[in-house]
Structures are given as structure tokens and as C-alpha cells.
Amino acid sequence: MEQLHEKLLEVMDVFHAFCKEQGLTYYMLGGTMLGAYRHRGFIPWDDDIDIGMPRVDYEKLLALRNSMPSGYGIRHHRFESGIPYAFAHFEDVNTTYIEQRRSKDTYVGGVYLEIFPLDTAPAGRLARLVKSYQVRFYKRILYGLILDYNQKKRTFPKSLIIKTIRLLFDMDKTTKRLDHCIRKENGNSGIYSNLLGHWGIKEDISKEVFGEPRKFQFENRMLYGAAEPEQYLTSLYGKDYMIPPTEEEKELGKHPAAYMDLELPYRLYKKESR
Numbered sequence: 320m321e322q323l324h325e326k327l328l329e330v331m332d333v334f335h336a337f338c339k340e341q342g343l344t345y346y347m348l349g350g351t352m353l354g355a356y357r358h359r360g361f362i363p364w365d366d367d368i369d370i371g372m373p374r375v376d377y378e379k380l381l382a383l384r385n386s387m388p389s390g391y392g393i394r395h396h397r398f399e400s401g402i403p404y405a406f407a408h409f410e411d412v413n414t415t416y417i418e419q420r421r422s423k424d425t426y427v428g429g430v431y432l433e434i435f436p437l438d439t440a441p442a443g444r445l446a447r448l449v450k451s452y453q454v455r456f457y458k459r460i461l462y463g464l465i466l467d468y469n470q471k472k473r474t475f476p477k478s479l480i481i482k483t484i485r486l487l488f489d490m491d492k493t494t495k496r497l498d499h500c501i502r503k504e505n506g507n508s509g510i511y512s513n514l515l516g517h518w519g520i521k522e523d524i525s526k527e528v529f530g531e532p533r534k535f536q537f538e539n540r541m542l543y544g545a546a547e548p549e550q551y552l553t554s555l556y557g558k559d560y561m562i563p564p565t566e567e568e569k570e571l572g573k574h575p576a577a578y579m580d581l582e583l584p585y586r587l588y589k590k591e592s593r
Contacts (some may be wrong), residue, residue: 323360326430326581327368330411331390334370334432335542341383344427346532347544348435349452349516349555356548357561358546360538366575370409371513377436380509381407394428396494403424403465403490405497407434415585419467425468426465427592429585438501440510440523447512447523450500454514457497464490518555528554532571 347355348369372380384393388507392412396402405427410429417427427464440447463484473481501514511529513522526573530546550561580588 320364320366322581323366323430323576323579326411326414327361327432329387330391330409330430330432330543331368331537333391334409334539337388338380341379343380344373344532345376345434345539345543346371346437347542347549349518350535352535352544352548353552353556353560355535355537355542355544356552361537362422366411369516370432370436371437371509371511373437377407377434380434384424387580392429394431396491396498400491403494404433404462404515405461405494405501406436408432409434409561410585412586413582413584414577415580415583415588416576417578419575427585427589430579430581435513435515436501437513439526440508440512442508446509447510447520450512451478451514451520451523454497454498457493457500459487460484461490461493461497464488464493466539505590512528521555524551524554 323341334345336342346352348371350365350367351369354360354365381395381397382392382589384395384398387393390413391409392409394402394408394410396405402408408428410431412429412450414429415427416430441450447581463481466481509526510523511526518521526545528545528550532543533546533548535544578588
């Protein structure tokens, strides 16, 4: 975990500098924001970094994909097939990182930051709920397509559902449908939605809470987060967000690696593993 944390910090330093250079706004999200507030760095058992960008900045980042710092890249389904996410990855292309819960036949990449778009939510709560359920449907389909089917034993009904999904749905088409669902019919409310996040409608949060990005200590550097961190963290985790979770809860958000090589470019790994 220590090696991964060090590499993630390297990647984050490059991303932070690039955003400052290009005038792009970002915020730490989820467990990364909680880590900054509660631990002044990584949550000790966390193994990723989550970033959110207002849609306009997110689209600018994607448009700059050919201007990335040397050794880094933006990976997104709009630019290449076989990307099983509707959000972007900012990756160290000179590393290889394969998640344990993903099939190696589905996605191979480098150590990454997850970059989520923050979209203006529809004005009405009912409209937000409907959109949230639509997104959840496509996310579940996508999960069924990309998980490592042989990772653990499953009940017959679950196995049947997964096999049916794989017969009826295509990964690239599903990812594009999910992206389209998120981007369509956004309203003009004062709320940001991170529809691709883990917490569903809990991630519908006032734009005022995000506000002007505020600097927080993260390990031995300063990174940007929400202007009102207490309100943001309460929305996601409840009022007891400062209390560490149970051992079982700690396992739920992890992205354990099936394979990690911090010196091997993932494109070279893919060639060698054919």
C-alpha cells in the first residue's frame, strides 16, 4: 500500500500542476476529501484518489488529451474502445495496474486518478431521482460486463443474470449510453451531481458547498477540496464521518490489485501478455 500511495501522490502532483497551468478547477471527492479532512492525507486503508471537476472544466481536460505532461495520459471511452468507465482516468502510462475485481481481458492501464464530471442537476427532486435510477441501471449492466466472473462463487440466479447481461449488452455501447444519460437534460439548479460516484443521490450537493476550491493538507502537499467540507462530508457519510468505519466497511471501497508493476508501461504489459 505504501508504494501505491507514493505513486498516487506523484500522479496527483502532476495533475494538480497541470490544472493550475491550464486554469482548470478540481475538487477532491469522497474518501479522498474525507482523508484530507480526517487524516490530512490518505485514509490509511484507501487505495485510490477521486477527483471531481465541474462539467466545463472536465470537458476542457478531455479536449487537452494531446497536451498531457510527458508520461501521463487521459483515458476515456470517447477516444478508445475497451474503456469500461463513463468517467476519465488520468494515468501514469509507465506503470501497470490491474484491479482484482476487473477481468484482465476487460481493462489494463496504469496507476490512475479517477476524474468525475460534476453536472448541474435537474431542478426537481423527482427528476433527480429518475435520472439517478437510470444511471444506476446502466452502471449495474456495465459492472456485470467487466467484473472478473471467476473471482468468487455466485448463486445460480446471480450467475444467470451476469450471463444474460453478457449476451444482451456490449461494453462500449453501454458506456456510451451511460455517458449520454448523464449529460442529457441537465437543468439549471444550484446543485452539482456526481452521478458516477458511489453514493448516488447523496452526491447531489449544493454548488455553494463546493464553492471556491479550498486548499487542504494532503500528506505533505496542499490540494483542493470543497469550500464547506463539513457539509460535503455530512451529505455523503452522515454526521459521524469523523468516526472510522468497521473492518467490514473498510473492505467495501477498496480497489485491490490483481497485478501491479510500477516500472512496466501498461502498453508493454499488454503486448507481452498476448
